[in-house]
Amino acid sequence: MQDARFQKRLILVNGLVPLALLGTDAWRHQLGANPHEFATRATGILTLLFLVLSLAVTPARKAFGQPWLAKFRRMLGLFGFFYGFLHLLTYVWFTKQFQVGAITADVARRPFITVGMASFLILVPLAATSTNAMIKRLGGRRWVRLHRLAYLAAAGGAVHFYMLVKADTRLPLAFAAVLAVLLAYRVLNRAFPRITERTPVRAGGVRR
Amino acid sequence: MLIKKPDEIPSSEITDHPHFLSRRLFVRSATLAATAAGTAWLYRQFAPASTSSQKGVAIEGIQAGAGPAVPALAEARTSFQDITHYNNFYEFSTDKYGVAPRAKNFITRPWTVEVGGLAHRPRTFDIDDLRRIAPPEERVYRHRCVEGWSMVIPWIGFPLAKLLDQVQPMGSARYVAFETLADPKQMPNIRTKVLDWPYVEGLRLDEARHPLTILALGLYGQTLLPQNGAPLRLVVPWKYGFKGIKSIIKIHLLEAQPPTTWNLAGPTEYGFYSNVNPNVDHPRWSQATEQRIGESSPRPTLMFNGYADQVAGLYGGMDLRANF
Numbered sequence A: 001m002q003d004a005r006f007q008k009r010l011i012l013v014n015g016l017v018p019l020a021l022l023g024t025d026a027w028r029h030q031l032g033a034n035p036h037e038f039a040t041r042a043t044g045i046l047t048l049l050f051l052v053l054s055l056a057v058t059p060a061r062k063a064f065g066q067p068w069l070a071k072f073r074r075m076l077g078l079f080g081f082f083y084g085f086l087h088l089l090t091y092v093w094f095t096k097q098f099q100v101g102a103i104t105a106d107v108a109r110r111p112f113i114t115v116g117m118a119s120f121l122i123l124v125p126l127a128a129t130s131t132n133a134m135i136k137r138l139g140g141r142r143w144v145r146l147h148r149l150a151y152l153a154a155a156g157g158a159v160h161f162y163m164l165v166k167a168d169t170r171l172p173l174a175f176a177a178v179l180a181v182l183l184a185y186r187v188l189n190r191a192f193p194r195i196t197e198r199t200p201v202r203a204g205g206v207r208r
Numbered sequence B: 001m002l003i004k005k006p007d008e009i010p011s012s013e014i015t016d017h018p019h020f021l022s023r024r025l026f027v028r029s030a031t032l033a034a035t036a037a038g039t040a041w042l043y044r045q046f047a048p049a050s051t052s053s054q055k056g057v058a059i060e061g062i063q064a065g066a067g068p069a070v071p072a073l074a075e076a077r078t079s080f081q082d083i084t085h086y087n088n089f090y091e092f093s094t095d096k097y098g099v100a101p102r103a104k105n106f107i108t109r110p111w112t113v114e115v116g117g118l119a120h121r122p123r124t125f126d127i128d129d130l131r132r133i134a135p136p137e138e139r140v141y142r143h144r145c146v147e148g149w150s151m152v153i154p155w156i157g158f159p160l161a162k163l164l165d166q167v168q169p170m171g172s173a174r175y176v177a178f179e180t181l182a183d184p185k186q187m188p189n190i191r192t193k194v195l196d197w198p199y200v201e202g203l204r205l206d207e208a209r210h211p212l213t214i215l216a217l218g219l220y221g222q223t224l225l226p227q228n229g230a231p232l233r234l235v236v237p238w239k240y241g242f243k244g245i246k247s248i249i250k251i252h253l254l255e256a257q258p259p260t261t262w263n264l265a266g267p268t269e270y271g272f273y274s275n276v277n278p279n280v281d282h283p284r285w286s287q288a289t290e291q292r293i294g295e296s297s298p299r300p301t302l303m304f305n306g307y308a309d310q311v312a313g314l315y316g317g318m319d320l321r322a323n324f
Helices: A002-027 A035-064 A067-095 A100-109 A109-128 A133-137 A140-147 A149-164 A170-193 B015-048 B082-087 B099-103 B126-135 B158-166 B188-192 B207-211 B261-266 B308-315
Strands: B113-117 B123-126 B136-144 B151-158 B174-178 B199-204 B214-219 B233-235 B248-254 B290-291
Touching: A002 A035, A002 A067, A002 B015, A035 A067, A035 A149, A035 A170, A067 A109, A100 A109, A109 A140, A109 A149, A133 A140, A140 A149, A149 A170, A149 B290, B015 B261, B082 B151, B113 B126, B113 B158, B123 B158, B126 B158, B126 B188, B136 B233, B158 B207, B158 B248, B174 B207, B174 B233, B199 B207, B199 B308
Parallel strands: B113 B248, B151 B290
Antiparallel strands: B113 B123, B136 B151, B151 B214, B174 B199, B174 B248, B214 B233
């Protein structure tokens, strides 16, 4: 039990490190010439990173037979939502100065913003149903089905990223490629569970 | 002398329970600290704190911008640090913060510029020849990037028209084409094929001859740093920044409109003219406002970047939506 709490804390601290550095860099005017753009870009990339990491947990757990990895999944997903929220906030605040009319016009007219906003909105119910109580209330199967939307949100995020770059599409394509691999694993795993999974190694009791 | 070894640890030395627990606390704290340091290191690989300071060589005999043809600009100048560390120069990097470190050792001397095409006296100039064409002038211009950010830059340069006069364009010449050096040995990002190298740009001859159009050799009184297009770049203040081609090696006079790199990369997004125009959006984002570097909130973008009085006449009767 205590171990689980420690593992959670480990993710919590590490997930906050980028934000802390971003914050101190901003405080010390070290974000470069265009701090707004930098903050938007950094939080956007962190969103995709944490979503991909959370989606990588189950495939990694199964493929390498490491059941303990499952403990990291919720926290990683919540960090994806958290950075997604900050990313949206930088846009609403720095780019649009909280002008609701300008934001809705953007959502309607700029496809990359539409896709980004939709992806964020998908994450909202996922974050809201992330507690144990909500899993119980929804029932495991329905909860799992709902949370498959995480793939859609992450893919939407990668598309959103791809649509906004001027010419250098390498980073968004890299995210898309990793997502494709993870999704392919899921499909293969369902078809051939035996060859795609390694049974967990049980090392004589729980350590520590 | 005999050294006595204690054969048994006295009970007073045995770690008591609270201390035993604190050992576990220590191990966990160490794990936390180590992973956090690792994460911080990883983050720093992507977001280095900027600290470099580079300088050009002072340019002698700079004159104030020439007379009534050039509007004075009261807006605050962007800092030298920002002008030299936030650059789009895709031959070096597509990361605007990454150009300065990667361009640091770019060799700009010796350097020659071949000026020819439809000219009566085509000629290759070295950088010292170019310096002698006209006295260096300071021109404080707005610089508006197509991405939506802007700066105010005190360029040092001379009118492109003065160079064109030297080679005497033929009557049939209607366009000017420019080309950037493409040296994969010095420009690490060329191998990525993100754009079609060499970078090429073009102007209509009357745009090229306009008194606001300059070839810049420096900024803030010093020679250009590589990230800003050393040793010689084009500055056309009423057009989006990418029209200001950098590190020029070739200037040719032509009868037909030349191809331009960003137009080839995205024909529906980047036109040949690319005049700054708040009323014509980029297909993917608005051009109505801009983030002035160093300011806290966006400001409205001005027609022709605020140079409408000087240049609107060049486009009389043209549909600027079609000729974006």
